[in-house]
Amino acid sequence: MRIAALDIRACRVKAEALGLVDGPAEGLEFLVHTLRTECGQSASMFGFAGRSALGSGHLAAASLRPFVVGRDAREREGIWQDWRRTDRWWHHLPIYSYGPIDCCLWLLAAQAAEQPLWRYLGGHRNRIKTYASSLVLEGPDAYAEEVRAVQAAGMHGYKIHPPGRDPDQDIAIHEAVRAAAGPDFTLMSDPVQPYDFDQALRLGRVLERLNYAWLEEPLPDENLGALRELTRQLDIAVVGCEVLAKHPWSVAECVATRVVDAVRADVSWSGGVTGVLRTAALADAFHMNCELHSTIFHPLELMNLHCAAAVSNSGMFEVLWPMDRFAFGLAGALPVTGGIASLPEAPGLGMELDWNLIEETTIATL
Secondary structure, eight states, X not given: OBEEEEEEEEEEEOHHHHTOTTSOTTOEEEEEEEEEETTSOEEEEEEEOXXXXXXXXXXXXXXXXXXHTTSBTTOHHHHHHHHHHHIIIIIXXXXXXXXXXXXXXXXXXXXXXXXXXXXXXXXXXXXXXEEEEOOOOSSHHHHHHHHHHXXXXXXXXXXXXXOOXXXXXXXHHHHHHHHHHOSSSEEEEOOOSOOOHHHHHHHHHHHHHTTOSEEEOSSOTTOHHHHHHHHHHOSSEEEEOTTOSSTTHHHHHHHHTTSSSXXXXXTTTTTHHHHHHHHHHHHHHTTOOEEEOOOSSHHHHHHHHHHHHHOSSOOSEEEESSGGGGOOSBSSOOSEETTEEEOOOSSBTSXXXXXXXXXXXXXXXX
């Protein structure tokens, strides 16, 4: 199981193919990492690439390839710890760089054990309620129409990403969605850090009146003092920590001193499966939830689903809406039907990647 090679593809799906009228004009860029072992085994996973798959891919090839080649793929913990030290000394890569490597290491192990990853990780459940997470829409009417479509599809909740430019408009959006959804449907809000403290407090008070489940990332994740005070003053749950680098260490203070009421993690930005499991265990020790953050790309979403099925302190599974806009990368559809995500039983990831699409969208092999 010694690692013989790390292959990296830089890929781009064109915007018109996805209907992303509000997304990057050039489309979505991503990486595909493949670890190959001397014994002939391999595992592949998508990787976030920001605005440049070529830039992110060259960094990964220069830093991660020489680091992992020659290592025993079964020594995931040792590799994970060594990478933290190595990255601190010389590399300082983006938070999304190491996650795909860790995912591949866990997939290799689960494949060798002939178990689906979620069961190899410990297996807490095999079905999870799913909620839809909006893109940024035009205004109150657009969000109200979408939440009705989400309900019709059987989803168990809806999370709003408001424009974040005008607090009054954002409040009007949240009021319109509650009116459209009815009094009991689960609603959440994720403004993505646009407010000052007073604006965040004001929105939080409105969301309490409207019976929203949580307020996510109203202030920067790194602004611990302001977040702690916001959490103290609000009754609605405040959720954050998804963009803090170096999980779980960066999250420890947030958990121990109740900077937020629940933390966020995912296999893409939090250091892979290892980072998610460590962050979830840390939160669980303080009777706190670790909600898994959407990773955009469906192969990574499926990895997230495996992790969510292996821990006990994560609620519903998050998918971006509309789901079909991001339905690429897997040889089949993400296993969500009627608002329920079902875990696969085949070994490893449980589904094949769509290698035809990967070939068609590859812009460089690095």
